[in-house]
Amino acid sequence: MSDRPHTLDRLWSTIEDRRGADPDQSWTARLLSKGPEKCAEKFGEEAIEALIEAVKGDTDALTREGADVLYHFCIMLASRGVTLKDVLSELDRRHGTSGVAEKAARKH
Numbered sequence: 001m002s003d004r005p006h007t008l009d010r011l012w013s014t015i016e017d018r019r020g021a022d023p024d025q026s027w028t029a030r031l032l033s034k035g036p037e038k039c040a041e042k043f044g045e046e047a048i049e050a051l052i053e054a055v056k057g058d059t060d061a062l063t064r065e066g067a068d069v070l071y072h073f074c075i076m077l078a079s080r081g082v083t084l085k086d087v088l089s090e091l092d093r094r095h096g097t098s099g100v101a102e103k104a105a106r107k108h
């Protein structure tokens with residue numbers, strides 16, 4: 001984990017800590033209590049908001065929306081019991097391989 005962004009590790013730990021917390025006190029707990037479908041829907045909304053800012057070319061807004069996307073992505077993973085470590089490991093596995101080769105491998 002040493003070469004992974006500390007910020008994401010810290011965010012993930014906070015999300016894990018908030019699981020089961022009081023939904024009135026924690027946005028994370030509130031979202032997770034609504035279930036995986038709602039968490040996925042929220043992630044989709046945030047992704048679209050980021051997409052809009054990318055198309056507009058508003059780099060400040062894209063930065064803010066990008067942070068929302070990463071947070072809600074982690075929430076969506078947590079809602080389904082997938083860890084950020086799982087996703088980062090998959091990225092690590094792909095590191096150094098050709099994207100073209102990866103795409104070809106997925107067809108089988």
Ligand SMILES: N=c1c2ncn([C@@H]3O[C@H](COP(=O)(O)OP(=O)(O)OP(=O)(O)O)[C@@H](O)[C@H]3O)c2ncn1[C@@H]1O[C@H](COP(=O)(O)O)[C@@H](O)[C@H]1O
Pocket residue numbers: 011014015018025026027028029067068071
């Ligand atoms: N990074 C975030 C983060 N990013 C966004 N959000 C919340 O996500 C919500 C989504 O924003 P929206 O603009 O969609 O607001 P909304 O209330 O859904 O509004 P509408 O859908 O009605 O438009 C906001 O209420 C934000 O507060 C976040 N809430 C928490 N975190 C992190 O999670 C930690 C724990 O937070 P709590 O769980 O609240 O203690 C925090 O310290 C942060 O590190």
